[in-house]
Amino acid sequence: MTAVTRLLSPDDLRRLSNLHVPTRTRVEGFCSGLHRSPHKGFSVEFREHRAYAPGDELRRLDWKLFGRRDRFFIREFEEETNVRAMLLLDASGSMGYGDGSELTKFDYAARMAAGLSWLLLQQSDAVGLVTFDTQLRQYIPPRSRPGHLKVLAETILNTTPGGETSLGTVFHDLAVQLHRRGLLIILSDCFDSVPHILSALAHFRHAHHEVLVLQIWHPDELEFPFRGWVRFDSLERAGHRQFVDPAMLREAYQARVRQFQEELRRGCYRHRVDLATFVMNRPPIEALASYLSGRGRRA
Amino acid sequence: MTFVNAALLAGLVAMAIPVIIHLWHRHRFRVVPWGAMMFLDELLRVHRRRIQIEQWLLLALRTLLIGLVVLAMAGPVWTRGSSLAGRAPTSVVMLFDNSLSMETSEAGRSWLDAAKEAARSLVSELPRGSELAVIGMAAPIPRLEEPTVDRALWVSGIDDIEGSGAAARVAESLQSAAGLFEKRMQNADRLLVIVSDFQRTSWGPESAEERRAAWRRLTSQPLPPRIVLMPVPASSSDNVSVGPIQLPRGVIGVNQTAKLRVPVHNWGRRRAVDARIRLKVDQVERTMSSVRLAPGESAQVLFPVTFDRAGSHLVEAMFDGEDVLRGDNEAAAAILVADRIAVLLVSGDPNPLPLRGETAFLELALQPYARERRGRRSDWIEARTVGESTWTPAMLRDVRAVVLANVRQCSSEQLRALVEFVQDGGGMLICPGDRINLEWYRTALANAGLLPAVPVSLQGAPSAEETAVGISLQRFYHPALSLFNDPGRGTLQGIRIRAWYQLDVPSDLSERVVARLETGDPWLVEHRLGAGRILLMAIPCDADWSNLPLKPAYVPLMQELMIYLGTTVHPPRNVAPREALAAFVEGTEGDRPVWTAPDGSVHEVPLVARGHRWLAEFGHTERPGVYWLRPPRGEVMHFVVQRPPEESDLDPLGEAELNHVAAEASATIARTAAEWLAAERHRRYGRELWRAVWWWAMVVLLLELGLEAWLARPVLERASA
Structure with a gap:
């Protein structure tokens, strides 16, 4: 079994086959593709005419219009380009949470990342991957080669979650490294200070990246369903533990989580960052497909 | 503190269960x-302390709940320092109210019966080896006056208690009880039980000071007794009382009309309509009268009575109606009727001419009917005048009173005879005039004890009409002058005294002064010597220095004075309870006259010599009623021990007042024997607390449930609340 098939089953691919990953802003690619490019140039899709100016290439003159108007017009075409998508996969310790029998959040995010990679490569888009915890772990630059999917899948499979989370710091560093505007898809639980996260997202947006945050929640993290005394051992910081009776804290915990979600949602909206919340009670590809179909309609 | 099932206290280890569960949960996490x-870090940073406190509180409540349940099951008993060492023999003094009011009968049962039943129940519960003495609060209770351990005697003695008809003497009884505890009681565990109707008249604030002194004596003993008040279920009921009969004087003359006044009082809350009062004289019904009495109202029924025979007589007044206390429906009085009072008038200035002698007016006043012999009237007083030089001591033998009218002086023999005469109960009136030897009066007569006051000097002038003074007309409290308090019966107004002796009465003996002149000088002074009395007048008894003999008041005045002086030889026949009965009788040494008490008991008491006479005395007069004396010679004499009028007021102490009395002595109030038994059990075994502990367990359970419900609310919501 290859790395790709370990992450994506044929059913998953079939489910994704009719979908694509749309962008809402203009992205810079290096070849033609599905996405609108900010660069104007030769393309199959006409955009507009403009008056000829000395220095313009004569091949771009619209001779038919010259015949009708007797004036020189230059034909401009919409440049269709491929997107440079970067998958930012959170590999911090908190993503390692799972109830033991099912997938961990990281596994869930990994399958979604694989699905997204497959989709983007199908669209001839370039896909890269960044895994991180408190710092960048691995950086796979965007490629649009079909064989790139294997590289991505192997990288994902070779990554195990661990270490603390510091989304703000990582994202700021990454924003500096990504020169060309593109699509940034963050797969994370976003367990960090909301202001820090928003600050980093703002940095991305300032660099004209389109940012899509796919926040992964395990149902336990929302419902806090534990009974009896529980020692919660931190997945991120060794030795950090809390010994509590969950019944005493359940209501407060849920309220705090709701507050966190609301703050993050409002911040993302303010920075024009798409935030999609995924709860692990649905298979990852199914949830992703559902999300993409909806996003496709909205785009 | 002790426990009925102390073994169950082992269950207190169950208090560890919540702790164990808590720890078990924490270790099986x-x-x-x-x-x-x-998120957890944030929440715990804010709420950790609060959660810990709440958890500890919950744990404490659960632990406490289990502890209380176990405690309640163990049957805790609060013993207040008492031990469970068993029932030690107890020394018990019972003050039993056998006063008249306890004879009140309601619904066919007397308060006395209720008290006896309570007392029987109480003593039957006393521990083995206990001793009991019963003190009658009104009259002694036979057979139980001394402490005894004979339980059969207790029961029979209590059964035999009867009403005494007397008044309850609270303070005196308490003092007696204190004396018994101090000297006679053997056991360390001591109990004073007071069984009474707790009449307000006996237990009210008027007697509080004496009572407190007795309480102090009781409670300051080395082994102070516990005190239990057992009020019988008494209430203020309808009651009409009669008496005591008021007599005009202690001795009445034959064929003299004596007006007997019979007070009748309605103590109840209903009007007494046509309350019929019957009068018996010598056990023969003479007459009847009726009165109407509003609630709380008093009335006097007047019965004029004459006696045609000298000697001792008994009058009885009785109320015919129905009321709850029959013991006060009758009143009796013993009346001594004398056929004549012989008086010796010693004249310092005898003169055969009419109204010229020193005692002429006096003799006429004392025997107004002697010469006229009109109708059936006769003189009660028999006066005989002798000159100062001719009277002999032998003349005093047959007289009751002697008058020294302007007598210059007496011989030493005469003086000795006068002293003996007065000491034996005779009366003497001294009326000094212009002929007296003032020096002899001041020395010899005064030294013999026969002079109530010393004549100092002559005031005024016999012929100076303008300087004459009158008699101060104040209210007279002397029995011989009380007649003149009623102007309708006579007045001393208009008497003008031109000259008088200034009588020197020491200020500490001012009570000797019977009447004064308008100048403030004593006019009539009294002094007692032995069984007799002496009256000293500041003026002579003729008209030389005053117009007194010419006034209408002269006759009753002098007659009252002579009757007073002539009858003092007779001790009173109507006395209060516990006052001795006495009478001069004819007899010889060794004679034992027989006294019969109201309860039928017979007592033979030997005669006692008093001068030349023999005196029969009887001191056991605790029980009111008629006493009979059968002397060695002569007819039966009657005596009456008056019933205490305050016993007719059946109003008991109110609840607050009774509590106040109990608080005076830190006493316990037990209305029934059962209540007392409960109090004793409490004292001995303590107060059972299991009910209270159950209640507390319920309270803790509710608190625990409430706290759990509170904790189940969201933390943030609680924080905002």
């Missing part, structure tokens, strides 16, 4: 590798 620690 589940480990969850957790990613969203940031």
